[in-house]
Amino acid sequence: MIIGTIVGTAFAITTGVKPDVAVGVAVPFAVAVQMGITFLFSVMSGVMSRCDRMAENADTRGIERVNYLALLALGTFYFLCAFLPIYFGAEHAKTIIDVLPQRLIDGLGVAGGIMPAIGFAVLLKIMMKNVYIPYFILGFVAAAWLKLPVLAIAAAALAMALIDLLRKSPEPTQPAAQKEEFEDGI
Structure with a gap:
């Protein structure tokens, strides 16, 4: 995804889309x-x-060579995927944009x-449980209706999470007071 971000950013800067x-x-x-x-x-x-x-066979040199070969292959692949579109991209990307129909460009804009x-829906699908729904609603109300900044909402969410965590944490057990028997008042 990082390579796509790099190429997309370079594409936006060079073509002005x-x-x-x-x-x-x-x-x-x-x-x-x-x-x-x-x-x-x-x-x-x-x-x-x-x-x-x-x-x-305890061939550490061979394992080392395989690891370096894999790193070289992966690094070369990343280099080619990131460098070539940016290097050749400025002129060619503008040409591609000029050739593309406006409907396709609008569709890419909608998709973007x-x-x-x-992404938010996938995240909610993975982690949403019934106990989290009130927090989700509170965050939505704070952002949409109260127009609070995201940082303020995140700070409030952190405070609520800490309160919830501390409330559910078991109390540390104290050793039972030992009874001492006193002899002669001492």
Whole structure:
């Protein structure tokens, strides 16, 4: 996703398009790069059986070479994916934008605009539990109706989370007072 962000930002700066269009361009690029990384890792997984044999024979040099080879391959892949579109991108990206129909550019803008909502929905789907719904509603009310800044909402959420955590934490147990028997008043 980082490579897509880099390319999308460079694309927006060099072509002068709106940021939502740049996000619409960055996401497909990021997905393509992720598929390339998955392919690269799949190819490298075939080498792991060789590494197992090297480990059985205590061949640390061989394992070291395989690790450096994997780092070199991954670094080269990242370099090509980030550098080439930016290096060749200024003139070619403007040409591509001029050729694209306005409907496609508008569609990329809409896709880029809904990306935060999709990300938020996926996050809620993963972590939403019934006990969190009141906090979600409070945050929504604070942001939408009360127009509070996000930092203030985050600080209030942190305070509520700490109160909830401290309320649920078990009290530290105190050792029971030992009864001492006194002899002769001493």
